[in-house]
Amino acid sequence: MNPIIEQLVIQKMNHLTAEELYQYAVQCKIHVTKQQAAHVAGRVRNKGINPFQPSGQKALRRILDEEIGENLAEHLEKQFEQLAKNL
Template identity: 35%
Template sequence: MKNWAQQLVTQKLKGLTVKEVLEYSKKYDIPVSKREAEAIVKALKTNKENPFDPNGRKKMFKKLAALTSKDTARSLNKLLNQLAKEYGVSHWLD
């Protein structure tokens, strides 16, 4: 079940649209420009890192920081941890 759910989350990340990234950025008060959202979507579509593996997640956020800013990447990482906690799956990020 865990692997299946993780695959769904990974597919969702790879399938995000620019519009969705911008909507999430507004909803969670994380400043992201349209240009940054386009770069994020492109990076997520080609991402080979496992977001549930600590090293893979670190590499993924490092790439996102290069595309946006360190502050934005930190905010996104914080959001990921917050959402995982809210949904009771924070242990997936260990």
């Protein structure tokens, strides 16, 4: 993975707002509530989670499991893996 892209993703996650996350979900047709988006954004903001590293993936998956449910979290994880392969 390109380190510049990794840094951009991490930086975006560190400054992610609930409204931005909700709008991304709507654009991608991911069914989450504004409250769920707010909880996820609040838990990832300023945490420096790197979703390209195994430890960051585990941390992010744990947050998603707790906030949006295991089924949707698994679906999103598969989508991210596919996206990361294409970058």
